Amino acid sequence: MPAKLRDVAQKAGVSIKTVSRVVNRQGEISEATRQRVLAAIADLKYRPSKVARALVTQRSDTIGLVLGDITNPFFPEVARGVLDIAEPRGFNVFLCNSDGDPQREVRILESLLDHGVDGIIIFPSFGIEETLMGMVTPQQPAVVVNRPFVGPGVSAVMMQTQRGAQLAVNRLIAQGHRAIAMLAGQALGMERLQRVQGYRAALAAHGLPTLDEWIVAGPPILNRGRESTHALLSRYPQITAIFAYNDLLALGAIEACRELGRRVPEDCAIVGFDDIPLANMVAPALTTIRINKYDLGRQAMNRLLEMLAQPERTFAPYWADVELIVRASA
Amino acid sequence: MPAKLRDVAQKAGVSIKTVSRVVNRQGEISEATRQRVLAAIADLKYRPSKVARALVTQRSDTIGLVLGDITNPFFPEVARGVLDIAEPRGFNVFLCNSDGDPQREVRILESLLDHGVDGIIIFPSFGIEETLMGMVTPQQPAVVVNRPFVGPGVSAVMMQTQRGAQLAVNRLIAQGHRAIAMLAGQALGMERLQRVQGYRAALAAHGLPTLDEWIVAGPPILNRGRESTHALLSRYPQITAIFAYNDLLALGAIEACRELGRRVPEDCAIVGFDDIPLANMVAPALTTIRINKYDLGRQAMNRLLEMLAQPERTFAPYWADVELIVRASA
């Protein structure tokens, strides 16, 4: 049976309130009684119940992190960023996978709110928008990733995906390339769209045409990158550079170039996207775009803490860093 | 201001207790009043506070998952397994990174216990053992991974790492190989030790000698696997098979074989360990050992639920699956 406030008070010969005051460092207390209380706390190994406190303060020092799937390599670093800010502030974080299923996401949000979380960080599914807005309040606010919401109880953290794609293509153009193809992946959703748009925008900004035949769709996996590159380079030998939707495709492209006797980057420069760990292990090492996922998580948690501290204020979206990592392949 | 039990009771014209009964589906209630209560609940969008309930029942439907670092590719799948069991049972899971730091781990455990978790799943740091045992109880039990603890409030889930290594080497032996080298990695800790021991044990079991010169240490990364394999095969051309500490090393070995003109698996068979996603994307696809991390997580959570249901019982360790995945490389 763990010790309670009352036990400590009894042992120290003071009232419950006095103990509460020393535990929470509030109000003024004579040093003598403070020491007596502290001693009693140590003796009894007393630990205040956050559950009881939460019931009265309506603050649990708890938040929910709702993401697609922690198994997707994108998310662990984000989670780590969130946790690294949360932990030193005494916050614990509930982790939940939505799998992009709006119904499941609603259940998760309800459960989180029932548990009395102080706030939520969420990578929302499509179509969840209005429901989400109906659930959050300035008392239990949400930080939403990649949806430009601003309002009471909601705030946005955005990724500069399109800008990242532009950085990648600009690099190729700066290296003198004019015939630049894209391995475009095939996933639905905003992510792919923004990467392709960035590619188009960069070309357009330099007065270069976009040829639809040079934008190759297909699953974003290694072998597919290899095959697509084979097809692309044999059909359009004038291509001297490739921007890939992700690093896996880019690695496939490198392999294809090797098989075709094209040197990378001399005969064909290649830029990827994501900066997966392998990007730095292959030869030639891959030039790529890094989304600072860790920073994204940190910023989201910091934002949530600000919202908790200033419930009345509204916050402009935060734009997470994106960075060109120059290695050997371009 | 969200609705409370009292509001619902008032609206439905019944007592608080009656509402509580229909919410928790306990006791018998006339269908008429049940419907009236349900209607009031829907009207007011009433949701029971888990915080209040936790205070009285001492059950929060909450657990803590303490692991080294969610950013380490080993853990996300484990976490996913835990969550997939927890969620349908209405449990929410706190995620915490210990970074293998015992002091930090103690702080995490205290915080979790303060928050009233019903139990804990932990990948413990070295040296945390006694402290951990002092903190858990049958009321707030822990499932401990890879430490053979059994007792009141503690139970173990173990990985068969050594057996996995044996499976790998047995495969090579079964394919007729007798000269089998190992790329052994260099990390400290039990993991590497067990993989090397499995290698030795498998060889010994078939009367084959272990040559220390054929066990090559080094960072477990791709290029290192490539370099080590080059060195190994040029110095000991009689080697016909390689067991790698992990898949990254094995992929490096495949690359080296290609460069040396050794066909895989005909001239040199290769088995990895871990079954990373890339293992199935390369050519030849990698034969490897899969530790069922997802299952490990599921079993740990299931075990915790059992402990919660039967606080008096003690449980024998669970041994998580390990599996040989035969692909093209051996």
Add this chain to the structure above:
DNA sequence: CTGAAAGCGCTTACAG
């Protein structure tokens, strides 16, 4: 500087 009382939103015996 310190205390007694009320209350956070529920569940749990105990009655009827």
Add this chain to the structure above:
DNA sequence: CTGAAAGCGCTTACAG
């Protein structure tokens, strides 16, 4: 089948 009371372990005005 249903209700009134006590209590889970704290904090928060309100007094003194």
